[in-house]
Amino acid sequence: MAKKEDSRLPQAGDFQLKEGSVLDGTRKYSYFDLFRYSTRCERFLLVVSLLVATAASAFIPYFMIIYGEFTSLLVDRTVGVGTSSPAFALPMFGGGQQLTNASKEENNQAIIDDATAFGIGSLVGSVAMFLLITLAIDLANRIALNQIDRIRKLFLEAMLRQDIAWYDTSSGSNFASKMTEDLDKLKEGIGEKVVIVVFLIMTFVIGIVSAFVYGWKLTLVVLSCVPFIIAATSVVARLQGSLAEKELKSYSDAANVVEEVFSGIRTVFAFSGQEKEKERFGKLLIPAENTGRKKGLYSGMGNALSWLIIYLCMALAIWYGVTLILDERDLPDRVYTPAVLVIVLFAVIMGAQNLGFASPHVEAIAVATAAGQTLFNIIDRPSQVDPMDEKGNRPENTAGHIRFEGIRFRYPARPDVEILKGLTVDVLPGQTVAFVGASGCGKSTLIQLMQRFYDPEAGSVKLDGRDLRTLNVGWLRSQIGVVGQEPVLFATTIGENIRYGRPSATQADIEKAARAANCHDFITRLPKGYDTQVGEKGAQISGGQKQRIAIARALVRQPQVLLLDEATSALDPTSEKRVQSALELASQGPTTLVVAHRLSTITNADKIVFLKDGVVAEQGTHEELMERRGLYCELVNITQRKEATEADEGAVAGRPLQKSQNQSDEETDDDEEDEEEDEEPELQTSGSSRDSGFRASTRRKQ
Template sequence: MRASKGELNHLKFGLYHRYEALLEPCRRAEAKHTIVSATMLGCHWFVIYGSYALSFWYSIGLVQESRVSGGHYSPSIIMVVFFNVFMGALSLANIAPFVESFNCARSAAVDIFEVIERKSKLDPLSQDGLRPTTVTGHLEFHDVKFEYPSRCDVPVLQGLSLKVQPGQTVAIVGSSGCGKSTCIQLLQRFYDPSQGKVTLDSVDVRSLNIGWLRDQIGVVGQEPVLFATTIEENIRYGRDGISFEDVVAAAKQANAHDFVMKLPQQYQTEVGDRGTQMSGGQKQRLAIARVLVKKPKVLLLDEATSALDNQSESVVQAALDEARQGRTTIIVAHRLTTIRSADVIVALKDGRAEEMGTHDELMAKRGLYHSLVTAQLNSAATPSYDVFPLNEEDQTLLLWKLLDMVRGEWLYIALGVLGSVIAGSTYPAFAVVIGDVLGVR
C-alpha cells in the first residue's frame, strides 16, 4: 500500500510539473505582452499630459509677452484655442477603438455573408414540386445512405431500410451518433440522401414541393421555441386562419388548457422571450398544442421529453400519446421507458437497422435493444448534495482567507493604490491650475 501510495503521489506531482512546464511558454509570452501594453499605455498618457504641460508653458509665455508689448493674447483666448485643439485631437484619437471594432466586424462578416449569399439546393420558398391532394402517411426509407456535407468522410446512415404504415407509431433508438435525428431531418428535407430515397405515400420526397411537404409534418423537439407574445398567438403560429375555439381545442388535447386557465390573463398571458415565463413542461405542452392545431398527417417527436423532470415528463408524455392518435408518428427517444407502447421499435447501429419489433419481442431477443434498456435501468442515480447556508461569520472568515492568499502581492497592490490616488488627483490639480490661469482664485 505504501508503494502504491508513493507511486500515486509521484504520478500526481509528475503531472503537475509537466503541466506547469507546458504553461511556462504561455506565461512568458503573456508577461512580454503585458510589459509592451503597459509601456504603450504609459507613453500614450505621457504624450497627452506632456502636451498639456508644454501648451500651458508656451501659452504663459505668450500672455506675459502680450502684456508687455500690448499683444492680443489673453488667458481667455489661450483657453479657447487650447480646448478646441485638444478636444478635437481627443475626438480623433477616440476613433481608433471604433476602427478596430469595424475591422473585426468586417473579418467576422466574411463567413456571415458567405452563408447569406450561398444559394441552397433546397429552397423552402420554391413553388416547384408535386402537391398531392391526399396524404395517408405511409413512409419508407429505401436503402438510404447519408453523410453530412461538412463531414463527407463520416457515413451516418449506411443502407437504412424502414417502412412505416399509415397511423403507425415507430420509435427509433440507438447510441449517440447512430443516425436517429438524421432520419427526422431527411423526412423534413433539410438534407437529401446521397444514395437511396425517402418516400411519402410511395412518392419520393425530392419530387414534392418542400413547403407543402413540411405543412404535412408536425415536429416536437427537445427545446421548444416560443415567441415573446401571448399563449394564444404562440398556438396560432401553427396554422393561419384558425379560430379561438381551434386554439382551445388544441390546448385541451395537449393537456395545456387547465394550467392556462389558472393564469391571471389565461390565453392572453405573455410567455416572455423564448418562453422564459413558462416552465419546461408548460413550454413543451404549448409546443404540442401548436403542432396539433396544424393537424399534421405525420408527427415527428425528437427527444421531446428528454429535458424534463419526471413529473413534467409524465404530463407531457400523456399529451404526446394523445397527439399521436390517428397519425403516422416517428419517435426519437433517449428515455426508453417512454416508447414501450410503440407499434414498432427500430434499434439503429452504425447507420443500419439492427433490430425491429415490439418492446417485448426485442427484450426477448436480448440483443442491442435489450442492452440499451438494461444499461439505462442500471445507470447510477444522480447523487444528491446537501446545501448549507453561509452565515455572516463564514463570510468574514472567507474574506480573511482571500486576503491571506494575496499576501505575497501586497507590494503590487500598494503601488496600484498609490498610482490610482495620483491619477485621481490630477483632475483636481488641473482645476486649480485653470483657476490660477483665469484668475478666479
C-alpha cells in the same frame, strides 16, 4: 415610387442561370452591378444629381475668380495705376469697373463698389452652391434608399429560401447585424458617396481648366506641385478614416462582451464571474485607447505635413508668378496680373486638395462594392431546398406511408463523418415507430431528413411511395407536425406561439390543442392567460412548460405525420404521463416517428428501431426485441438495473421515491429527473416500468 416600375425590376431568379453557378458564393460583382435593382427613372435621376454636383463644383473656381479680381483691383485702385486690370465676374454684381487715369475719389468709389460686388457675389455663390449640393446629395440618397428597401426585402426573402445546409455552413451568430452593416455601406456607396466623389473630382477638373484659361505657364508650374498635395491630403484623410474605423471596431468588440455578459448574466453570477468580466472588458478597451492616441498623433503630424507642402507650393508659385507679372508690367496686353496669380494659384491648389479629400470616399465606394458582393451572392444563390418554390407535387391526400431507403448521409458542415450508412426503415400509414440508440447515432438526423432539411447523399426518403425531392417543400412541411429536441418559442404571446402551427386556428382550436398537450391549466392560471408574453426564446417560462406549448403547437396543426424528438424529456413523471397519453391520442391518426428519452414511453410502439453505426441494428416490437436478447434487450436490462439500484439507494437514504408525483406539475423540478439520467452517458434511456406509452396503433388502425 410607382408599383409598375417595381414590376420591371430584375428579380432574384433572373441572375441565376444566365451567369453561371453562384453556389460557392464567389461571383464577382462590379460597381455598376450595385445598381441592378434600380429603375430606369432612378438611374436617370442619379445622372441628374451628378450633373447638379458638377454644377456645384464650378463654384469653387468661381470663388477664386472673384477673390482674385477683387484683390487685384484693390491693389490697382490703391496704388492708382494708369489702367486697372480687366474683370469678368465682379461686373455681374456692379463692381470691377475698369478705370484709366482716374482721380483718387473715383478710385475710392470704385473700391467700395468692388467690395459690395464681392460681397454679393460671394453670398450668391455660396447660397447657390449650398442649394445645389443639398439637392444633389438628397436626391442621390433618396434613390439609394429606394434601392436599399428593395434589396432588403429581396435579401430577407433569399434568406428565408435558403436550405438548412447553407445556414449550417455560412451564417455566423451576428449575421443580422452584419447584414444591416452591409446594407448601410451599400447605401452610402450608391448614394451620397458617388455625389461627393464627383463633386470633389470636378472641382479639380474645372479648377485646372479655368487656371489654364487664365495663364497656362503659371498653371503648368503650379501643377508640378499637385501630386505632392494630392498624396499628402489623401494619406492624411485615409489615415484618419482607417484609424477612426479601428477605434470604433475596438469599442464595438468591447460592447460585444458587455452584450454577452448581460445575456448570460445568470451564469456570470452563478460562477462569480464579475471580476473576470470586468478585466476582460478592460483589456478590450486598451486597443481602443491606443488607437485613439495614435489617431491624434498621426492626424496632427499628417495635417502639419500637408499644409507644409501646400505653403511650399504657394511660395514657389508666388515667386514664379511675380516674375511673370514683373516681366509683363509694361506691355499693353498683359496676361499675368495679380488677379491671374491669385486665381491660378488657388484654383489649382484647392482642386488638388479636394482630389486628395476624395480618396477616403472612393474607398467607401470600394467597401460598398464588397458589401454588395456579400449581399448579392446570397440573393442570387439558388437554394437546394426552397420552401417558397411553387414547384413539386402536392398530392391531394396523404396516407402517411414513410420509407427511408438505403439512406447514406453526412452533414454538409462536417463532410468527413458519415452519420447514416445505408439505413432502411419502413413505416406503414398510421404506425408509430420509435427510434432508439446511443446519443449522436443519428435519431434527430432522421427527423430532419423527414422534414427535408437535408437531402440524403444516396438513397431516398419516401412519403406514400413518392421521393420527398419530387414533392413541393412547403406542402410537405405543411403535412408535418414537429416537436423538436430543443423547442424554440418566439417572443410573443403563448396563444400566438401555438397559432404558429396553423395560422387559421381559432381560439377554440388553440385551447383544444393546449388541453391535449396538458398546458391549458397552467396557461389559464397565468394572470394574462393565453396573452402572456413568453419572452425572448421563451425565457420567461420553464423548460417543461415550453415543451408542452411546443406540443400544442404541433397538435393544432392536425398533421398527417407527427415527429416527436424527445418531446417529453423535460417533464416530470406526472406531466409526462399526461402529455404522453395526449400524444398517444394525437398519434392515433397520423404516422408518428418518435425519438424517446425513456424506453417506458415507447414499449407499446408498433415498431422499435435500434440504430447503431449509421444502420438499423435491430427492429421489431418490444416483445420481439426482448425475445431476441440483442442490443435493445441489453439496453432495457441496463435501465432496469439502474432503476433498481436507485430504488435501493433511495430506500436506504429514506428518500421519497415518488416525490414529484405528489406535487402539482407546476412545482416539480424537471432538472432532477434529467440529472439522474445523465449519469448514463452513452444510452439516453431509462425506466421501463411505467404504464404510459404509445399503444400499438396497428391494433387501432388496421
